[in-house]
Amino acid sequence: MSETSKTALEQAEQEGKYIRKVRSFVKREGRLTKGQAKALEDNWPTMGLNHQDGLLDFTKVFGNDNPVVLEIGFGMGKSLVEMAKNAPNTNFIGIEVHRPGVGACLMDASEAGVTNLRVYEHDAVEVLADCIADSSLAKLQLFFPDPWHKKRHHKRRIVQPEFVENLRSKLKIGGVFHMATDWENYAEHMLEVMTAAEKFKNQSETNDYMPRPDDRPLTKFEQRGHRLGHGVWDLMFERKV
Numbered sequence: 001m002s003e004t005s006k007t008a009l010e011q012a013e014q015e016g017k018y019i020r021k022v023r024s025f026v027k028r029e030g031r032l033t034k035g036q037a038k039a040l041e042d043n044w045p046t047m048g049l050n051h052q053d054g055l056l057d058f059t060k061v062f063g064n065d066n067p068v069v070l071e072i073g074f075g076m077g078k079s080l081v082e083m084a085k086n087a088p089n090t091n092f093i094g095i096e097v098h099r100p101g102v103g104a105c106l107m108d109a110s111e112a113g114v115t116n117l118r119v120y121e122h123d124a125v126e127v128l129a130d131c132i133a134d135s136s137l138a139k140l141q142l143f144f145p146d147p148w149h150k151k152r153h154h155k156r157r158i159v160q161p162e163f164v165e166n167l168r169s170k171l172k173i174g175g176v177f178h179m180a181t182d183w184e185n186y187a188e189h190m191l192e193v194m195t196a197a198e199k200f201k202n203q204s205e206t207n208d209y210m211p212r213p214d215d216r217p218l219t220k221f222e223q224r225g226h227r228l229g230h231g232v233w234d235l236m237f238e239r240k241v
């Protein structure tokens with residue numbers, strides 16, 4: 001959100017006007033399983049991060065200066081935990097609004113014994129704006145974001161010009177924004193937004209999509225899609241300046 005629109009929104013809110021913000025998610029009140037609830041209780045003190053604590057100090061949080069990868073909307077966290085397990089010298093931060101997903105992720109993470117992962121249960125747009133320092137991230141990941149199929153819902157898609165501009169400032173120069181989707185129309189939308197965004201360079205030699213890099217684990221859902229002949233599109237853009 002630009003400073004002007006943010007100020008206008010804040011002013012309207014102070015005046016008691018109700019402004020509906022366009023969000024990329026609908027908060028579902030899914031029930032926690034016993035395992036998820038226990039994982040949250042046991043692991044939140046070591047792995048949970050709170051939006052209201054503001055700007056993060058990565059060195060303090062992780063106890064080292066390893067590169068930091070941030071994932072937006074990790075779902076149940078399966079691929080995020082696997083990535084963290086496979087790359088112990090990289091730090092991972094996951095953001096997800098769906099509480100059962102956060103619980104499931106913490107359950108897997110503690111079973112896998114990973115120590116290089118922290119999570120937020122909050123809107124990623126706000127976490128990025130308020131908690132992540134500029135030019136601090138090695139990589140940003142957005143895997144299979146909600147596609148919002150219907151045309152009238154396309155404004156809810158998280159990949160929008162303003163969002164990617166804000167996100168660029170959080171990457172280090174040379175840092176990469178990696179997206180993946182199984183919805184062709186969303187892949188085209190991502191490519192259009194990212195190609196128009198100056199100061200990003202497409203890493204694809206053909207200036208469109210990339211083969212899935214080995215470090216992005218193949219999800220069960222994706223394997224099934226492959227068998228059914230469905231496509232998956234990976235897009236990787238680097239921060240130029």
Ligand SMILES: C[S@@+](CC[C@H](N)C(=O)[O-])C[C@H]1O[C@@H](n2cnc3c(N)ncnc32)[C@H](O)[C@@H]1O
Pocket residue numbers: 024025072073074075076095096097098101122123124125142143144145146147158219
């Ligand atoms: C279709 S799911 C994909 C989950 C996972 N990345 C995967 O590949 O299985 C999209 C997820 O993004 C989350 N999400 C959407 N908008 C978000 C936001 N602004 N902040 C945090 N999470 C968000 C949703 O709650 C949902 O779990």
